[in-house]
Amino acid sequence: MLEKNFDPAAVEPRLYKKWEDSGAFAPSDAGETFSIVIPPPNVTGSLHIGHALNNTLQDVLTRFERMRGKAALWLPGTDHAGIATQMVVERQLAAAGNEGRRELGRDKFVAKVWEWKKESGGTIVQQLRRLGASCDWSRERFTLDDGLSAAVRKVFVQLHKDGLMYRDKRLVNWDPQFQTAISDLEVEQKEVDGHYWHFAYPLADGVTYPFPIKDEEGNDTTETRDYIVVATTRPETMLGDSGVAVHPDDERYKDLVGKFVILPITGRRIPIVADEYADPAKGSGAVKITPAHDFNDFMVGKRHDLEQINILDTQANLLKFDPIPAEYQGMERFAARKAIIARAEEEGWLKQIEKTKHMVPHGDRSGVVIEPFLTDQWYVNAGELAKEAIAAVEDGRTVFEPKNWEKTYFEWMRNIEPWCVSRQLWWGHRIPAWYAEDGYIFVAETEADAHKQAEAHYGNKVALKQDEDVLDTWFSSALWPFSTMGWPENTEDLARFYPTHTLITGFDIIFFWVARMMMMGLHFTGKAPFKRVFINALVRDDKGQKMSKSKGNVMDPLVLIDEFGADALRFTMTAMSGQGRDIKLxxxxxxxxxxxxxxxxxxxxxxxxxxxxxxxxxxxxTAKLTLSRWIRGEVQKTVAAITEALEACAFDDAANALYKFIWNVFCDWYLELAKPILNGDDQAAKAEIRAMTAWVLDQAMILLHPVMPFITEELWDKTGHKDMLITHSWPKSDAGAIDAEADEEINWLIDLISEIRSIRSEMNVPGSARAPLTLSGASDVTRKRLDTHEDLILFLGRLSGVDVSETAAAGSVPFVAGEATAHLAIAEFIDIKAEEARLTKGIADFDKTIDGVRRKLDNPEFVRKAPDEVIAENRERLEDAQNGKVKLSAALERLRAAQ
RNA sequence: GGACGCGUAGCUCAGCGGGAGAGCAUUCGCUUCACACGCGAAGGGUCGCAGGUUCAAUCCCUGCCGCGUCCA
Known part of the structure; x- marks a missing residue:
């Protein structure tokens, strides 16, 4: 006998170990394959609620396909998370009072990171086990594994050969804290309170012009100016200005184009150019141009051949040499801003200070203000690689689910910028490029090969220095679907499991990751890495707020598992994972x-x-009883619904179908209807129902297993199965199992019992009171049903007897039961007023239906144009309502006559 | 400014051309021999607003209002 409640905490770890030890997580050797690669979590990470959702869905699919007999592989692993990991270890060193990264040196520091990885890097992988994730741990991968690193080098070299990997000097998003380039996807635009400082730049060569102003009375007039006003939110950058731009159509400045200003402080002479980037409506309509420190200005500078003047070092301090005037050299950027403003005020060229809110880029990990910074970096020609990646989604080689996300994907892919892949970090894949003294670059998979190339190039041995930088973590993640399967080796796994079937991930990394996997997968294997990309929802708190540590509204999945069990959390995630909607948990x-x-x-x-x-x-x-035939059909409907839902990633539909079947059909009705038989004397019927019940319960456990693996596996074991449910086969759908006659009969029974219960409740009949039920106007079919199910009706309706008669007991309560009228003899509980009200309301309800349906049927257009079955359906409804009304009206008359 | 999504019962959401649904919450009644983490019953909705298409609109189309997210 089972305990009264399931104890997840005691059972879950035991079952997980049993599964893992049995080898059930590994794909079978033969058969159709189904593969998923995990979106590799950061090695620094721990399981948050988003992971819980994402991994639950992956596990549901994997378990479903495994039970369907496929060779199902869910390949797990983690990525090395360049910046994040380096940051964690640097912090640890600092907290322990050790020497910093630079004092330690590259090799020693990287060794420290590996040490940290060995000790703390497995957290999230352990936590996934708590969730029940049936990953094949024997295939677990890490982006810095030897094989994956070899893949990275191979890809780099090949892209370089293909002319798709090159070095370029461009503006990058520079994080002055980490002193590395970061991706624009890692930049967070934050709205902050700031100022527009309006500076007057004096015109060179004694030039003046009339500038339109309002006089004291508000009339239009002009004043003669020998300066031009520019507005900026970043005054310190003026040291790097190399031009002033005005709009070509701006009448005010028309004559100034081609003239020069003398930049204050430095005294540099810079041109005024006409460029549409200048917005006449904004500020003074003239903008200062700093090509080396602003993305827009960079473009303007290119168009007008303006000088690119870098003024900052890697920590965003002003340079310690020319062109920075001595007094500002080495100054921190924000201190420099203050100093420049003070100087402007003192010298009288600060014309105005305007408060404004504007967007300022911040590093999403460091939190500091990002500087657009001119550097040499490695770039991938993403525009070229994107072509095939776009085509693969256009022609359906890869489909997004829900489909709308294709738009997001296309939008980004079609406007893709060169991908800056170098990072000034130490933790990661070091760039396989070697430099000779003269700056010549040799790209090779190994140092030996680089030397060989150099020797061929120079005709003799030369000293080479490897590039100091590492690759963006997403570069290695982009190879994940095939590098984890052994590429570039021609492995069996690669042949069997690549391309993968479904990728499940969040929309926030469509750009970061999905797009890049598509590009790399197609370029290097010729195949799109997945057939389907399912984008899961974002989990928010119960008020719809994004969960974050700073808001303090995070829900820890492990705490939830402790409290409710992994199955409950998984079911919740599955049930709430409707398409295209966030989850408020x-x-x-x-x-x-x-x-x-x-x-x-x-x-x-x-x-x-x-x-x-x-x-x-x-x-x-072979079961004969109506109840058996009915529940078999219900099982069939559920099998079909769940199978179809899971095939389509309609996880919420699957969960709801399970919930309804197990609770509302199996428990509420089937088991209740079975009780009289199980307690009865008909041994044959009892035997059939026992066998049937055991079979239905098995089906329920099987169908629920992908979503609630622990409790179902435990029950499977407790009910005497010898095999493990995890590898048990999924039921086949069989439409022939639905028995329309049984359906109708049981539905009649359910309706009858529901009506009896409803009336008892409304009339406040005590639970212990038994009353007889009489049916009048019953057809032969109904008489037979009544006979067959007498025990059930007595038991569930708490009746003392049931018979068929055209004369009902005085003071009984009537209700409509199909073609018949039922009378519940509960005279002693009747409140005449209440009963009169009940009947009146019942008649009114019928009237409402009659009116509505009749209006339709009386409309010739409706009869002419509506489909036949809709017309028939409405005729039937009308008839039912009319019959019902007649019955209740008669009852009401009798009630009134009796008074 | 552009893109996407969402406004349906007190709350969270499903439905998406022909009878307004679920869970939770609420109310009432139950120690009914699996389950109080339960059983039975009930109340509660001009399906954001305004037009249009249609025999028929919560559902399709247009506009508006409100909310959210992403990208400039």
């Missing part, structure tokens, strides 16, 4: 699904108490 919901699992547990307990043992070789198709 609230605890009561998880609690509700925990209750659901308890319900199944207790239903199993009930079947055990009633000796519903599985019968070997039992074929449900």
């Amino acid at each position: 609230a605890k009561p919901r998880i609690e509700g699904y925990r209750n659901f699992s308890t319900k199944l547990w207790n239903a199993t307990r009930f079947t055990q108490m009633n000796e519903c043992a599985r019968v070997d070789g039992f074929d449900p198709a």
Whole structure:
């Protein structure tokens, strides 16, 4: 006998170990394959609620396909997370009072990071086990593994050969804290309070011009100016200005184009140019141009051949040499801003200070203000690689689910910029490029090969120095679907499991990761890395706020698992994972699904108490009882619904179908209807129901297993199965199992019992009171049904008897039961007023239906144009309502006559 | 400014051309021999607003209002 409740904390680790030890997580050797690669979490990470959702869905699919007999592989692993990991270890060193990264030196520092990785890097991988993730751990990968690193070098070299990897001097997003370039995807635009400082730059060569102003009375007039006003939010950059731009159509400045200004402080002479970038409506309409420190200015500078003057060092301090005037050299950027403003005020060229809110780029990891910075970096020609990646989605080689996300993907892919892949970090794949003294670059997979190339190039041995930088972590992640399977080696895994079937991930990394995997996968394997990309929702708190540590609204999945069990959390994630909508997660919901699992547990307990043992070789198709035939059909409907839903990634539909079947169909009705039989004397019927019940319960456990693996596996074991549910086969769909006649009969029974219960409740009939039920106007079919199910009706309706008669007992309460009228003899509980109200309301309801339907049927257009079945359906509804009304009206008359 | 999405019962959401649904919450009644993490019953909605298409619109189209996210 089962305990009264399931104890997840005691059972989950045991079952997980059993699965893992059994080898069930590894794909079978033969058969159709189904593969998923995990979106590799950061090695620094720990499981958050988004991971819980994402990995639950992956596991649901993997388990489903495994049970369907496919060779299912879910390949796990982590990425090395360049900046994040380096940051963690640097912080640790600092906290322990050790020497910093630079004092330590590259080799020693990297060794420290590996040490950290060995100790703390496996956290999230352990946590995935708590969730029940059925990953094949024997294939676990890390982006810095030897094989994956070899793949990275190979890809780099090949791209270089293909002319798709090159070195270039461009503006990058520079993080002055980490002193590295970062991707624009790692830049967070934050709105901050700032100022526009309006500076007057004096015109060179004594030039003056009339500038339109308002006089004291507000009339238009002009004043003669020998300066031009520019506005800036970043005054310190003026040291690097190399031009002033005005709009070509701006009448005010028309004559100044081609003239020069003398830049204050430095005294440099810089040109005024006409460029559409200048917005006449904004500020003074003239903008200062600093090509080396602003992305827009960079473009303007290119168009007008303006000088690119860098003024900052890698820590965003002013340079310690020319062109920075001595007094500002080495100054921190924000201190420099203050100093420049003070100088402008003092010298009288600060014309105005305007408050403004504007967007300022911040590093998403460091949190500091990002500087556009002119550097030499390695770039991938993403525009070229994007072509095939776009085509693969256009022609359906890869489909997005939900489909809308294709738009996001296309939008980004079609406007893609060269991908800067070098990072000034130490933790990562070091760039396989070697420099000779003269700056000549040799790109090679190995140092030896680089030397060989150099020797061929120079005709003799020369000293080479490897590039100091490492590659962007996303560069190696982009290879994940095939590098994890052994590429570039021609492995069996690669042949069997690549391309993968489904990728499940969040929309926030479509750009970061999905797009790049598509590009690399197609370029290097010729195949799109996945057939389908399912974009899962974003988990928010119960108020719709994004969860974040700073808001303090995070829900820790591990705490939730401790409280409710992994199954409850998984079911919640699955049920709420509707397409195209964020998930607002609230605890009561998880609690509700925990209750659901308890319900199944207790239903199993009930079947055990009633000796519903599985019968070997039992074929449900041979069952004769209406109840058996009905539930077999219900099982079939559920099998079809869940299979279809999971095939389509409609996870919420699958969860809801499971919930409804197990609770509302199996527990609420089937088991209740089975009770009288199980307690009755008909041994044949009892035997059939016992075997049937055991079979239905098995089906329920099988169907629920992908979503709630722990409790179902435990029950599977407790109900005497010898095999493990995780590898048990999925039921085949069989439309022939639906028995329309049985459906109709059981639905009639359910309606009848529901009506009886409803009336008892409304009339406040105590639960212990038994009353007789009489049916009048019953057809032969109804009489037969009544006869067949008498025990059930008596038991569930708490009746003392049931008979068919055209004369009902005085003071009985009537209700409509199909073609018949039922009378519940509960005279002593009747409140005449209440009963009159009940009947009146019932008649009014029928009238409403009659009116509505009649209006349709009386409309010739409707009869002419609506489909036949809709017309027939409405005729039937009308007839039912009219019949019902007649019955209740008669009852009402009798009630009134009796008074 | 552009793109996408969302406004349906108190809350969270499903439905998406022909009878308004679920879970939670609420109310009432239940120690009914699996389950109080339960059982039975009930109340509660001009389906954001305004037009249009249609025999028929919560559902399709247009506009507006409100909210959210991403990208400039």
